[in-house]
Amino acid sequence: MKLFVTRIGATVGATFLLAGPATPQADSLITDSTNLYGAPGLIDLPTAEVAPDANLSFTVSHFKNTTRNTLTFQITPRLTGSFRYSAILGYQPGNATLYDRSFDLRYRIWDEKGLRPALSFGLQDFMGTGIYAAEYFVATKTITPRLRVTAGVGWGRLGSANSIGSPFGTRPPLNFGEGGKPNYDQWFRGPMSAFGGISWQATEKLLLKAEYSSDAYAAETTRGLIERKSSWNFGAEYQLRKGVKLAGYYLYGKEAGIQLSFALNPRVSTVPSGNETAPLPVAPRPSRSSNSAAWSTDWTGDPTVQPGIQTATAKALAKDGILLKSMSLQPARAEVRIENRRYMSQPQAIGRTARVLTRALPASVETFVITSTVGDLPTSSVTLRRSDIEALENAPATAMLARAQISDAAGRPAYALTPTEGLEPRLTWSLAPYVTVSLFDPDSPLRGDFGLRARAKYRIAPGFELSGGIHKKLVGNLDSAKRLSDSTLPHVRSDFGLYDQQGDPALEHLTLAWYARPGKNLYSRITVGYLEQMYGGISGEVLWKPVDSRLALGAEVNIVRQRDFDQLLGFRDYDVVMGQASAYYTFNNGFSGQLDVGRYLAGDWGTTVSLNREFANGWKIGAYATFTTASATDFGEGSFDKGIRLSIPISALTGTPSRTTSQTVLRSLSRDGGAQLNVEGRLYDRVRDSHRPDLEQRWGRFWR
């Protein structure tokens, strides 16, 4: 087999890592290069370029007395959003460091076409203190495949050097208040300047940039923090490896700058189909004419048949991380209730179950009803014809979707289900390290604790879960937060420093929860006990969610009392009745929204608006804002609660199948206005995975 060996040697070096599935982007003005502000751009200036759709980048940049940490998300192919946390040494009176949060938005108005350049407009640091506030229109044009030229006009910071007039009137002074609100009265007002630059892709990994900046750095130069001798900036950016870039700059004729950026894209994976083992193939039945014995239903009279089949099925499914909770077996129909503990995609669990059933069930069973459960809560039934499974195993997944019936699983099943005994431990527990991070405290912007966390869950009876968690800090400095809350509202969240100091060890939660299906389309939860770090009491929730619907409506009422700072069993003397009515909607373009209206922990009334971009692989990136009757003055810094949420599925990063996601919320320090209760096990997230919109979105993995 000489031939064979040489062929292997010859092709090892061959590169097949092409763009692969990349979305067809006719437009070429896409870049994964970021500027000092962490947004697609030149050095200190924006361009009309966009990052690849859904790209998430984190950029740290530093030059004289200035550090900027920016998270940028390409929200849609045209809309870019950035969140920045910056530090300017010596900016404040007494040479104190200014820590500042800022948000940017940029929108691509039109794409490059023929001779016409791409055009974008942007709002930089458009809320709050406005240290970096600027508005701009910018155009970028491809000259050669390697050379791009940018020119624009800017206001605010970008209109502060070499101004060419104020076409839209004077810029009013900043009406700051408590910050956190859009400064729309300033936008596009005051002096306007022109700026521009070029970027040249010198080699595959090296990008060179030059720009003429219209930012005078007035605030910094008057404080003697930065010297500005020229409007010209020069830079070189080198790609260390895919998604990681290091850049060096020569800024304003005087200063040196350095920047490191990391990019991740939820839509790109090195192992798109995952590393999990193959499913069992479908075992088609012999034809009825060739083997009529196999089709006989004589087995129905034998009481040992179903237990044998059920045990074998349960064992086969357990290998795939699927629990067979119960089963009913009729001559022509079988129903199984399964809990998917492994796959982010519920269709993948259903598809694997269907294939196992083709190997386990007598030939006469033509109808498979596969009911998904979460805990003991049945959430939907997918009914499949066995003949379809046999015929479509090697067809595109959409063909099977077209044949599948998806229905509600409420009420008494048509046939009695026999529970599987002894497969599922009643007690599940874990002991694992944890890290808690606190961001944005002006005294110490990054704090954290590291310790051990133990959790356990016990299933008392169907639908009843007893669950608890404790943690013990090993090292950390969360308890060093010195600022005591000066909030004029009840201190419902702002005493977090005291909780961090005194909760060691802390009882995170200890609850008894009851989940049920009161009727068709209805789900309910009642949770009693120590619900979360700061509150205990009773929490009740009802959710209306038809299985085919993109809309869900819910209501939650909580009667809670504030817990002692030591987070053991005692309570403080603050109690409140609060809760929200919620509407959830999944749009068919990958976005989902949630609207909550009701009463919050401090007794304030108001509403929370959330918008997320969701990906079939489980990634979720979104933002929320809460507006309540607590005034901006009462709320304090930031005026109202808002933040960014990131859900990152471990399976998409590692290729190992898992239902686990890492949840991160980036927000200001906890304040008391618009504060929600953090109770575990809310219904919508339990239910939606197995309902039609999510099943359809993730159906591509049915045969995986």
Next chain:
Amino acid sequence: MNFKGIFAAMAALAILAGCGNDPNAGVGAKIAGGYLKGLTGKKAKPQPAVTDPAAYGPLALKAVKGPVMLGVVEKRNAVAILGQKGRNGPYVTWTSLSRQTVTLKHGILTATRGLGDDLMNAEVDSVSALIRTRRAGEANRVMYFLDGESKTYRLVFRCTVSPGQLDKLALGKNRITARRVSEACAADDLSFQNTYWIGSDGWIWQSRQWVSPGVGYLVAQQLRR
């Protein structure tokens, strides 16, 4: 803060990172680990180089009863012994011991599972008709994959089939004279060239077939029919 102490504690805890019977514990550490692993680019342990897949022949014949194949993922330099696991009409699914499968329809690859960037399914009847009859001609093939988001995407390739020379093959205990047939396919910016060695009865004994952008080529040799 004492950093030495922190690192000592972290090292001690890394050992115990997540124990218990709940698979959802210790997520943060796993995520961070996964991302760092991605950054350093150190994937699974490098496989020992395949010096000569034929050396696996006798082993494979012994390890599997009935039909047996050797599969080689060229890019990963990995060999697997494959036995038949399932048959659904003309589709035959072969599995390795580590539960990775390939599905062939009359010897032409239509699916893989467990290779990281799987071919989910393929429509190959038009090219198959040319290849198995060793005729020159053009035909389409359609291949389905999952993208990074886990959504299905489909590529339609235009393929040119050209019969070539006769080769003598030694496969297991068989000595075969087989016609080499090549299939050159292109779609947008992707292209590949498959090669098949076909016996006089139309049986594909050996092939080198493209799987997906991430996997590259799979070489399959049938040692026993």
